[in-house]
Amino acid sequence: MPEAENQERTLTYVASINEGVREVLLEQDNAFVAGEDVAQAGGVFGHYGGLLAEFGPERIIDTPISEKALFGLGVGASATGCRPIIDLMFMDFMGVCMDEIANQMAKMRFMFGGGATLPVTVLTMSGGGMSMAAQHSQCLEAWLAHLPGLKVLMPTDAHDAKGMIIAAARDDNPVFVILNKASLGRKAAVPEGAYEVKIGKAKVVREGSNFTIVTIGSMVYEALVAADQLADSGLDVEVIDVRSIQPFDSETVIDSIKKTHRGLVAHEAVQFGGLGGEIVAQIQEQAFDYLDAPIARIGAPFCPVPFSPPLEKVYLPNAEDIVSKIKGTLGI
Amino acid sequence: MAKRPSNRVLQALHLCMVRIRCFEEAAGKMMENGKIPGALHLYVGQEAVAAGIMQHLSDEDQIASTHRGHGHLVAKGGDFKPMFAELYGRATGYCKGKGGSMHISNMEVGMLGANGIVGGGPPIAMGAAFSNKFRKTKNVAIAFFGDGASNEGSVHEAANMAALYKLPCIFVCENNGYGEYTSQANHQAVQDVADRAAGYGMPGVVVDGMDVIAVYEAAGEAIERARKGDGPTLLECKTYRYFDHVGVRGMGLSYRSDEELESWKKRDAINTFEKSLVDFEIVTQKKIDAVYKKVNSEIEKAIEFAEQSPYPDPSALLDNVYSEEGA
Known part of the structure; x- marks a missing residue:
């Protein structure tokens, strides 16, 4: 067309x-x-x-x-x-x-x-x-x-x-x-002219029914690849792009978790002390009774970003990491 | 050459210094009485600097102050009632009790805040000066900082940028000889902070900060230069803080001698100025006494106002974190 x-x-x-x-x-x-x-x-x-x-x-x-x-x-x-x-x-x-x-x-x-x-x-x-x-x-x-x-x-x-x-x-x-x-x-x-993307509103970039990946920035691309790969394992993955970190749209995340009952949070930032911890905490506070599995986390390892390309490749979280983390958490 | 200040200006300078001193002495007393919580960094001894500079400014000119900021706000036109109320942490304070002494401010008179961070003010004043130029006003911004802050990178960065863009910004170093509890000789190799002006590409001027006329005249030249679009000046005012870094104790401090304090007090900016005013028959001693009486009565009323004002309601805690308005 x-x-x-x-x-x-x-x-x-x-x-x-x-x-x-x-x-x-x-x-x-x-x-x-x-x-x-x-x-x-x-x-x-x-x-x-x-x-x-x-x-x-x-x-x-x-x-x-x-x-x-x-x-x-x-x-x-x-x-x-x-x-x-x-x-x-x-x-x-x-x-x-x-x-x-x-x-x-x-x-x-x-x-x-x-x-x-x-x-x-x-x-x-x-x-x-x-x-x-x-x-x-x-x-x-x-x-x-x-x-x-x-x-x-x-x-x-x-x-x-x-x-x-x-x-x-x-x-x-x-x-x-x-x-x-x-x-x-x-x-x-990208539309011509001026338009706003509302501050404080997350975006569901892929709809799914039985697993939620909550993700930020560059990890959205990896999450979408992971979602496709997981379809073979019977998972219908919803991917949420947080977009607005502060204020954080917990409603979109919680609604999704209540629907899918399982989830993972992924970001490129170092996992320890990263936003993933905050998002997981909000999920357990607001949707504990809906959970069928622990919420998993993906982030960079606890080290500075390395220079050498093979090392940086290992450092950066990717779709494979997300897939294996999800499979490990669910035991599939 | 600057022309001799008119009698009206001389009296205004005097009144301003008296207002600052009486305010600070009363605030110190109330802190000692346990009425004012937290820490007060008092301005007593340095009054000539604030008075001499602010005399040239309107509400549309801005200043960014230091942690020793009450005197600056008084001189910039701050009202005693909301000032005391702020020090008392009351809802009627300039900052609704959310800032206190170290963040006291009033945007209406162009006072962009005292600052709890040493060297925090100059980049902000430089930004306001940029705004004045960008908006094509003739207003100036004053960056206040101490000899201690003159070693902060923020001051150097702001000074370089202000000189580069020829901003209407005056960098006023109030050199009171101490960065907190460390003497100037122990914190920098130069004697005159103004020497650094050459490195920024702006004029550097040293002035006796205990002489309000000297400050007034030097500031007048720097401010006129800035208003004309000729860029910033570094104006160093040599002055002295009578009290400790925090609080009201002046004598018996481990890091400075009582003799040093006494030698500065002999040149007290207010006393010497009052003597001149009387000697030259500009005002009578009776008139001077009346000034104190009027100011102290205003302070009494302001303290009463503060003490009778309510504390902020707990429900106000989360207010003012964000503006709810759009563009």
């Missing part, structure tokens, strides 16, 4: 990020993009390409490599009438500016008794698979989700990337949009 395909425009994740940011800049006069190498270079993955030419150096701003100042810029400018989009090149660099994130940005509104409003959006890149080693590959979403005052989104595909960037920029709170490297070149149907 070539005609129908023509109607449904597809874009890469990189192009959809660009469109999302562009829509925000067109819509909000007081929005600007600031970050390292966002203007002249167009971003290290090219996702800000063309924006400098269209919006000029007053709105697309190369900053020094100074993450603390960059986040101070986001806090101070958002508290005084701007709606900044702050680009943190790799989320691993949060270590440099964690004070500005955790003690200033996240808490200012509360500390001031509601006196300050911080409509700031942070775009950052997470995840492995590119041999970028221990300081450019991490998934640290749990650090952010633990901080009251922040909203944290993890759009998996191109459609959600654009829609979540727009939703984040329209929100009056600090919102982190954690992008993932595994998706950069992948395409999805």
Whole structure:
């Protein structure tokens, strides 16, 4: 059906990020993009390409490599009438500016008794698979989700990337949009113009009746492959893309578990202390009587992300790990 | 050259310093009496800095303060009642009792908060200055920090960025000789923090922070420069904290001598200024006494207001974590 395909425009994740940011800049006069190498270079993955030419150096701003100042810029400018989009090149660099994130940005509104409003959006890149080693590959979403005052989104595909960037920029709170490297070149149907993907709402990406995989970011792709493989073993797997880490849509997850009675939580982040533990806890608190098996977990092993490709391949959780974990848990 | 401040300005500077000192002394007393919970970092001794700078600002100009922030808020136009109520942790405080001394703020007068993190303010002030320029206003933002904070990376990053973008931001280092309990000689190799300005690419000015006119004039030049679009200045004010890092004890501290304290008190910014005001017949001693009386009566009423105000309702705990509004 070539005609129908023509109607449904597809874009890469990189192009959809660009469109999302562009829509925000067109819509909000007081929005600007600031970050390292966002203007002249167009971003290290090219996702800000063309924006400098269209919006000029007053709105697309190369900053020094100074993450603390960059986040101070986001806090101070958002508290005084701007709606900044702050680009943190790799989320691993949060270590440099964690004070500005955790003690200033996240808490200012509360500390001031509601006196300050911080409509700031942070775009950052997470995840492995590119041999970028221990300081450019991490998934640290749990650090952010633990901080009251922040909203944290993890759009998996191109459609959600654009829609979540727009939703984040329209929100009056600090919102982190954690992008993932595994998706950069992948395409999805992306509507023209501005649209929002609602913050706080998970997405059922594959419907199923007797097993639920709750997953985040790049692991959605692995979960979908695993779901296909498990069909041979008599499992009809539902896959949920959490998308919104904070606020977390427990309702969608709990409803699914109540239907399927069995589940697994998978993320690329290190398993220990990762969001999987929180999600499992919520399931046992809210759906204990519905469970026919323990909720299993998949995450990265407790070690830094390695450089060498064969080692990184072993490190990153994948569809095979998910399949074998599920089979082991169910004894099938 | 800056012209001599008018009598109106001189009296305003005096009133501002008196308001800060009386507020801080009363707050210290109430903390000692167990009325105010938590920790207070008091500003007594440093009044000339806040007064001299804030005299040039309107509510639309912003400041980002330090953990020693009450004096800054008083000088920026903070009202005693919601200030005391905040220190008391009451619902009628500027932050509804959620911030306390270390996070006291009032966005209405451009006070972007005291800050519990040493060096926390300058990046925020720089961001506000960026916003002022982006929104094409003529407003300036003041980044307050101490000699201790001058060793924090956040200050260097903010100063570099402000100079690079020529932002209307004035970096005011209140050098009171101590980073918490460690003397300047034990925490940095330079004597003048202003020396570092050259490394940022901005003018560095050292001024006697016990001389309110000197501060007023130096700040006036820096602020005028910033408003004209010529970028930031690092203004170092040499001053002294009469009390301990926390609380009201001044004498008998292990890390500094009583003689040192006494030598600074001899140059007390308020006393010396009052002497000049009388000597030059700008005001009479009677008028000065009346200023204290009026300020202290206002403080009494503010304390009464705070003590009679309710604590926040437990149901308010989760309020203000997020804004419910959209764009």
